[in-house]
Amino acid sequence: NGERSIENWNLKQKNIYINLDQETTNSKTNFMFGYTDTDSQGRPYGLTVKNDPNKPKDNYIGNALPSAPDGKINTNPTWRRDKNTNLVMTLNHEQKINDHLKAFLNAGHFKQDWYYYTGFSKTLLNEAGDFSATSDNYSLLEKRDYAQIGLKGDFKTGDLKHEWVAGVDRMWHYYGGAKEYKDTATPRPGKPANPYEQHWYGNIYHPNTGSFTPPTFPQSDAYYGTHARISGWSVMDSITTGNEKLNILVGLNGKSIAKDAYNTDGSHNAKTGDYYAVSPSYGINYTFDPRVAVYANHTEEFVEGGIVGNGYANQGTTLDPYKTKQNEIGVKFKTGDFFHKISYFDIKQANAVDVYKGGLKYKLADGERRHKGFEYTATGTLAEKWNLIGGFMHLNAKQKTTSAATNGKRPNGVPEWSANLGVEYKASDDFSVLMRGNYVGSSYVLDEKYGVPSYFTLDAGVNYKTSLNSTPVTLRAMCYNVTNKKYWAPSGNVLHSGGPRTFMLSAEFDI
Numbered sequence: 001n002g003e004r005s006i007e008n009w010n011l012k013q014k015n016i017y018i019n020l021d022q023e024t025t026n027s028k029t030n031f032m033f034g035y036t037d038t039d040s041q042g043r044p045y046g047l048t049v050k051n052d053p054n055k056p057k058d059n060y061i062g063n064a065l066p067s068a069p070d071g072k073i074n075t076n077p078t079w080r081r082d083k084n085t086n087l088v089m090t091l092n093h094e095q096k097i098n099d100h101l102k103a104f105l106n107a108g109h110f111k112q113d114w115y116y117y118t119g120f121s122k123t124l125l126n127e128a129g130d131f132s133a134t135s136d137n138y139s140l141l142e143k144r145d146y147a148q149i150g151l152k153g154d155f156k157t158g159d160l161k162h163e164w165v166a167g168v169d170r171m172w173h174y175y176g177g178a179k180e181y182k183d184t185a186t187p188r189p190g191k192p193a194n195p196y197e198q199h200w201y202g203n204i205y206h207p208n209t210g211s212f213t214p215p216t217f218p219q220s221d222a223y224y225g226t227h228a229r230i231s232g233w234s235v236m237d238s239i240t241t242g243n244e245k246l247n248i249l250v251g252l253n254g255k256s257i258a259k260d261a262y263n264t265d266g267s268h269n270a271k272t273g274d275y276y277a278v279s280p281s282y283g284i285n286y287t288f289d290p291r292v293a294v295y296a297n298h299t300e301e302f303v304e305g306g307i308v309g310n311g312y313a314n315q316g317t318t319l320d321p322y323k324t325k326q327n328e329i330g331v332k333f334k335t336g337d338f339f340h341k342i343s344y345f346d347i348k349q350a351n352a353v354d355v356y357k358g359g360l361k362y363k364l365a366d367g368e369r370r371h372k373g374f375e376y377t378a379t380g381t382l383a384e385k386w387n388l389i390g391g392f393m394h395l396n397a398k399q400k401t402t403s404a405a406t407n408g409k410r411p412n413g414v415p416e417w418s419a420n421l422g423v424e425y426k427a428s429d430d431f432s433v434l435m436r437g438n439y440v441g442s443s444y445v446l447d448e449k450y451g452v453p454s455y456f457t458l459d460a461g462v463n464y465k466t467s468l469n470s471t472p473v474t475l476r477a478m479c480y481n482v483t484n485k486k487y488w489a490p491s492g493n494v495l496h497s498g499g500p501r502t503f504m505l506s507a508e509f510d511i
Contacts, residue, residue, distance in 0.1 A: 005502040007074045012039040026096040036086040042078045046496035047124045062127035068486045069204045071500030077209040080120040087111045101153040114140035129204035135215040140177040159242040166235045176225025227260040251281040255302045277302040296329040313360040322350035338380030347371040367401035392419035413490035417441030430465040455487035472510040
């Protein structure tokens with residue numbers, strides 16, 4: 001409850017989580033329940049960089065992006081508000097049938113209800129940091145129900161040990177809510193009123209959001225929604241040699257996705273899609289000795305298409321399902337007291353782009369996105385009382401689309417390099433100090449039109465264990481972005497202002 005490190009952002013949140021476990025000689029059961037209620041006023045959000053090809057003269061803001069403002073500045077007014085609740089429940093049960101066979105049940109329920117939402121969408125106008133904005137209003141409800149049953153067991157064939165799993169599952173997914181409404185805007189001089197007119201104007205360095213008049217919205221029960229039923233089956237076998245040096249994993253997964261849709265007037269739209277695919281997975285791991293192992297794997301997954309968010313004419317619809325494919329090879333080894341992992345990966349997934357039709361913006365699937373790169377991580381002991389953990393990643397990401405504007409271009413907001421390094425000094429069992437550096441390399445927005453600079457942030461903290469009336473207590477203090485670095489953190493074509501210097505204190509009681 002209270003204000004955040006960012007100005008004019010007030011957050012009230014209540015939550016409760018309960019986890020229950022029971023284990024007997026022949027069974028294991030887990031039940032988890034969680035509920036969160038959130039009321040957020042003035043929650044910050046980034047600025048969109050314009051990319052409307054129908055208005056080329058208004059498409060670019062200048063020769064470069066404006067420099068990032070101080071992270072504590074909030075460009076959203078306090079009446080930008082959202083209230084939502086989250087409910088999650090899971091049930092997992094495993095029942096022993098005999099020494100080599102078990103049955104299992106997994107079930108879950110998730111419900112997210114955005115019952116109140118007033119947004120504030122900003123568009124960057126020029127290098128000076130001026131922006132225009134509109135406000136929108138709608139509610140949103142998302143539900144997921146899941147159930148899975150199956151068997152797992154083990155057996156031997158000669159010198160090989162098999163651990164297998166087979167199961168069937170189904171998920172019901174609903175996403176929908178009230179139609180999005182723009183504010184009833186005040187017209188510009190000499191122009192008629194237009195409910196889509198952008199009419200708030202500010203600057204990222206001096207937003208003066210207190211002068212922004214709250215919007216009004218039309219009232220309607222207009223409604224949209226999508227339903228998806230996802231059914232699947234899976235089999236998997238993990239094969240290990242007698243000396244446990246070689247492990248081979250093979251699996252197959254079949255998935256059927258059926259979709260329904262509702263129109264914005266509430267009427268039912270007939271089935272909008274029926275899809276099916278089989279996805280294989282396999283991998284191998286060979287341990288030369290306790291200090292060196294190599295591995296390779298290939299995984300495929302058929303997943304429901306992404307949900308189109310606000311700001312698009314096809315808001316609330318889901319894109320077609322697609323299959324992701326990932327290949328990875330690597331080596332894990334130990335030198336002294338350090339564990340190392342070096343890996344190369346190649347990932348293919350569906351790509352989504354903004355398309356303009358009749359002056360309206362749509363989010364549509366187009367081609368694929370491919371991420372290739374390598375990653376190195378290390379963790380271990382530098383010297384007595386000194387621990388280190390760190391790594392870096394190089395990512396070569398490209399789009400393959402039907403449009404010359406995006407084909408061969410790097411996806412917006414995806415950096416080429418990233419790295420982190422953390423050092424911990426344990427003065428005693430009760431006191432330790434942590435220092436961590438985070439580096440994110442440069443990236444692009446607006447299909448390589450503008451470069452977003454790289455940035456480096458520094459975090460520091462201490463942990464202290466003590467007791468209060470014989471109750472063990474762990475006290476933690478952290479400072480994020482110690483130097484108060486100003487930076488842009490892009491997500492697609494949206495520029496988010498990096499978080500300011502932030503202090504956090506916590507106490508954990510072991511009762």
